[in-house]
Amino acid sequence: MRIQKVESPAGITAWLVEDYSVPIVSMRFAFRGGSVQDPGGKEGLSYLMSGLFDEGAGDLDREAFQDRLDDSGAEISFSADTDEILGSFRAIDEDLEEGFALLAKAVQSPRFDPEPLERVRSQILTGIEAGSRDPQEQSNRKWAAALYGDHPYASPTEGTAESVKTLTREDLVAQHEAVFARDNLVVSVVGAIDAETLGRYLDQVFAPLPAKADLREVPKVMPELGQELSVAYDLPQTSIRMAYPGVDRKDPGFFAAYLMNEVLGGGTFSSRLFEEVREKRGLTYGIGSSLSTRRYSSGLGIATSTRSDRVSETLAIIKDEVQRMAEEGPTEEELEAAKRYTIGAYAINNLDSSTSIASTLTQLQLEDLGIDYIDRREALIEAVTIDQVREQAQRLLTTTPTVMLVGPEQGGGSDQPAASETPAKPETETGG
The missing domain is CATH 3.30.830.10 (Metalloenzyme, LuxS/M16 peptidase-like)
Structure with missing residues (x-):
């Protein structure tokens, strides 16, 4: 192209x-x-x-x-x-x-x-x-x-x-x-x-538009972490959201963080969170994690839903997997699989029609990634080392997250159905 x-x-x-x-x-x-x-x-x-x-x-x-x-x-x-x-x-x-x-x-x-x-x-x-x-x-x-x-x-x-x-x-x-x-x-x-x-x-x-915009200054903002939130609703399930620090889209460590997240929860059906929470224990229909990279902020989020009497168990497993990733990082095999998927899925997710190509190119311009980004992308991903991924895991996952439960009021918990809560891969991965 x-x-x-x-x-x-x-x-x-x-x-x-x-x-x-x-x-x-x-x-x-x-x-x-x-x-x-x-x-x-x-x-x-x-x-x-x-x-x-x-x-x-x-x-x-x-x-x-x-x-x-x-x-x-x-x-x-x-x-x-x-x-x-x-x-x-x-x-x-x-x-x-x-x-x-x-x-x-x-x-x-x-x-x-x-x-x-x-x-x-x-x-x-x-x-x-x-x-x-x-x-x-x-x-x-x-x-x-x-x-x-x-x-x-x-x-x-x-x-x-x-x-x-x-x-x-x-x-x-x-x-x-x-x-x-x-x-x-x-x-x-x-x-x-x-x-x-x-x-x-x-x-x-x-061409007839004004030469310069008159925009007000908007500061960068980091998500406020370490909070415990609940929203009481009488629903059959409890939804769980967790927020961790993120990484800026132009940070040199972006792809290392992206690949780490792919192994943790971004890969959905092949991720550690899906394997431990869904496959082994049947606690949810879906669970995932995603990196968000907005113009003035970034973050890593985890979302799922479970039966309201299994919230504590589900949270404990998620936190264990996050801690394991922070302490050990992925295996070489997991990293290679994440690289293959991240490289191979890009065209399918971003370049499968004229409309999606135009949207992707617009996002690349908004993120100032360069007109040659698509040509450079595979090499950027292949160059990521396991040590760089482990560094990003420690950087992003050792902070106390903000946690919100939505659902029935019980022991500080809350609930909500969460098929829609499972985060989608950010379409801007003009990165991942």
Whole structure:
């Protein structure tokens, strides 16, 4: 796969993979910002804004915009997470002219008209209200607040009922002007388009934006460890969450930590935690661990669920396995198996379609890993030694973790079903 760096006449850069096997172009772009840029008291602003870009733009109200989008055959969508506002575009080559014209309107001049604003706000409030009755959602919020305190990561991306009700059109306009800027943008494109043609469309969509974003400073934050938390819910199982320190994505020890986690719990069906907790003792249907690498924080998490009368036993086994990894590290055989899987699974997990390739390339740019990262990745993994993995195990796993139990109140415990609790591999492994 050949990745080109394209620069438009106006200086907009993008990574491009030309692929003419099908006449489709997929674009993924991101503006650094997301909910961490929501002002205090206006939590949910970026999330609300992301739902309004296709609800009218420029000289087109909602109905006119949607009619033209339907006629064009193009697909346009936006979303917001904690660290970025993301956009997606997809069209067949004969529809690019009209599709990019509509994308330009959405990116440059969203209308934020009253009717769509109130409708999308109402949808968000309905979701927040439903979440207030959902044990999973409430435990997620308590978990984030406990780990991150007064940092923006403690706030839900969609905001709170109180904050969302106060958001105004003026807030949306100001946030759009602050975040949607050329120096804050990364773009990836895969499909049936050449560099010259792409450069013209890049300028059409992005060149009129302000040169510089106006972002507020966001500090790095370490998760607050050593806490014991419980959330009481009358449920048939208890969910268990544990948080340990993490490693920054650009830390030289990242791959050593990633491979260590793969052996501990990241490999799911082949991991030590799965073998000891699920296979040998049947205490859970699923258990896993994952490294998270966010823009302003990192962590290693373990999650599972079990019968509420087996919580103490399950916790003890998990802690024993964590301690064993911290003291001994993996075996040579475990490390080699983790390397083989981590190398082999990357293309399947990250490069199996034009859309997933565009998403992966965008993440690589956001993490500043370099346009040659995919070519270098296998050698970086192969170079990891068992001593480096043991060093990361000692570094990350000897701290007292934060533990949260969600479920029936019993002896300080709590519960929750946790098939959904088993952490997925972070898709950003643009690393692992």
